[in-house]
Each structure stands twice: as C-alpha cells, then as structure tokens.
Amino acid sequence: MAERSRRRIAGAGRAEILTVARQLFMARGYRAVSTRDIAAAVGMTQPALYHHFSGKEALYVAVLEDELARRSAEMWEVARLEVSPSERLATIAERIATRSRHDLSQMFHDLRTEVSGGTRARIGAGFRDAMLRPMVVILDDMIARGAIGSPEVTGLSVPEMAMFVLGVIRMLTEVESGPARGRQRSPGEVGQITVRLVTLGLAESRTP
Amino acid sequence: MAERSRRRIAGAGRAEILTVARQLFMARGYRAVSTRDIAAAVGMTQPALYHHFSGKEALYVAVLEDELARRSAEMWEVARLEVSPSERLATIAERIATRSRHDLSQMFHDLRTEVSGGTRARIGAGFRDAMLRPMVVILDDMIARGAIGSPEVTGLSVPEMAMFVLGVIRMLTEVESGPARGRQRSPGEVGQITVRLVTLGLAESRTP
C-alpha cells in the first residue's frame, strides 16, 4: 500500500474520488482543476469518473456538500463547548486556521463565477447552515454577555458579524502569501488575534 | 455616437481595449473572460487584439497596472487630506466602496491561480505600492495619535493592519451578494462602519 502514483487507491470508488477532488478543488479552484487531473490523482481514466458522477459540476457540488458537512460538525462541536463564548471563538478560529489556506476564498470565488445559479443558491444555503449558524450562536452569547455590541450599536446584523469574523480569520491565514508579506502564524496565534480584533479592533486597549 | 454594439468604439485603440478589458476582467475574472469577449465588446475581431498586446496575460497585466495606477492616485489624494486620519480612513473606505463590488477579491484570486509567477510578483509589488503604502501612512498617523495600537500591542504589522482594513471594506461591500444576505450599504455607511470596526471591533463602546 505504499505506491499510489500509478496503481489504484485501494478500493477506489465514490469516496476516494471525493477525497482527491476535494483536495484539488480547494487548493486550486474549480476552473484550474480538470477532470483528467482528478482521474489521474485517483488512479483511473477520466471517463471512469462519469460512472460515479454525472459531470464536473455535479462532482464539485458533492465535494462542497461533503466539505461543508465536515466543517459544520466541527463548528457545532466547538460552539457547544462549556467555556466562555470568547474562548469558543478563539477555538473556532484556531480550527479554521488549521485547515489549508485559501479554502474559503477559493470557494467564494468559484461560487460567484464558475457554477450555475442553482448550485450557487444551493451551496450558499448550505454555507449559511454549516458555518454561519454556529458562529451566530457564539456571537449571540457574546452579545448577551456584553463582550460585543448588539446589531443596533454595531450597525451589523449578527450574520454579518459572522462574515466579519470569517474575514478576519481569512486575513490572518492569508497574509503570509499575500502582498502584505506577513509571517506565518500558528493556529493558536490566529485564535488569539481573532478574538482581539473582533472584540477590540486595533484599539490600544479596552479602557485606555 | 449612440450605437456601439456592432460598430467600432470611436477611434478604438490600445486605450479602448484597456477600458473594456478592465471592466470585463474585474467583473468576471481572468479565466471567465475570453479574448473573443473582449474583442467583441470593443468592436473588433479577436486576432486584432494581438496587434496591440502580445497575448492575453500581457493584456491582463496592462489592465492591472492601469487599474492600480488609478487607485494609487485616488488613495494618495485622500491620504494627504488635511483632516484627521480617522476621517481619511472613512473617506478611503467610501471611495473603495464606490468602485464595483468584487474587484479586489477577483484580483487576488486571479493572481494566486491564473497567472505566471513573474506576473504575480510584479503585480504584487504594484499592489503594495498602490494600495498598501497610502493606507500605511494613514494607519501610522492613527497610531501616533493613539487612535489605534502599535504593532506591539495589536500583534499585527502595519501592512497587515492595512490588509485588515481592506478586508473589512471587502466584507462590507460584498455582504449583499454573499451568504450572509446582508443589505446593500451606501459608500458613506461603509466608511463609517469601517472606522468603527477598525478602531473598536464589535465592542459596545470605547469606555463602557
């Protein structure tokens, strides 16, 4: 079970295709990954994929739904921990940072430009359920504790706050490769800095 | 000078091609725009583009450099206004929000995945000069005034803070189309909320 370049991945089937396709799509984006690339990585010929999936977009949808299901499970697990909401926020940021770098940016781009309207709506709804809802639960708890302000004082709805949090995490995990030429941070650091930026922004400190 | 569907844009040349290509590339991304699309929009045939540019990527580079030059001019203009740095920050956010929605996300994605390494390095450097440097000037002023903390207390270098600011603006201008289903905000609102999020995060208020 050592060589897997030419030889087939043991018992390759739908699950193995999904695993391989997920890695490729998340790393390089929908357009940049061909069905031949996927087939080669799995160890089968390109037409063989069509026995398992009706086409490239259908495979992509399956990959996204699989990916969202994994993330959803992880996020709800953290959202339900018996610690303060700020600690849960730090933990969730840490977990997201542990995953490979550009996943979410890649996904948003592909949803916007590469897939059909039906797929976009379907996966958009899945994203809300999988990633936004658990984050909203945490943020609601933070609002209740006074750690952050309500929508009235901040000017953002809670789902928008959740997008803000995801944006902060994205920034922290991408700076190493982006034009700011920042240094790579450990997931733990990402968690700490995320909480700081979300609760304080760049302010000197809470009560100067 | 009314019809421009079939007929040529008056005196079309390099400049007209750049204008049209910029709109298409910024709206739909590099891969999703074909050279035929561009030629058709300008009112010439596809091979005619090759008289003005050596290829698609060369045209894209020219578009990006043109776009960065415009943004740079605008950002330096704001960075030098004789008002407080927070007001300059609000104004810059407002200006960026006025431009069309996905420009920056699109650009980052294309730089990461669609162009050669040489182009990536070249445009990355241009981006630092055009967008990060003026923002860094403003943020330095804010640090000097105590409006925000230094890199030591925030854990972010100033260029990273600049990326954070751009991320906040991006979030505010994209929520309307993203999964959070937020409402469209006026550029003025984007400016106000940006300053708030950058200086306070989601905190209730500065001195509770």
Added chain:
DNA sequence: GTCTATACTGAGATAGAC
C-alpha cells in the same frame, strides 16, 4: 466499473491578404 477511442467545444494564437 473501467477501459480505449473519439466527438465536440471553446479558447489562445499565428499566417497572410488587404
């Protein structure tokens, strides 16, 4: 369920006439 062979398409690029 997987293969070989191949159809079909879109896209980037070149040749050469005008």
Added chain:
DNA sequence: GTCTATCTCAGTATAGAC
C-alpha cells in the same frame, strides 16, 4: 491595423467493448 482563415491544444463528455 484589421480582416478571414486556420492551427493547436486542453478540456468535457459520450459510445461501446470488455
């Protein structure tokens, strides 16, 4: 400087044998 015609390639997808 722009056109028509065409090349070449990559990529998705299908047909049909095993």
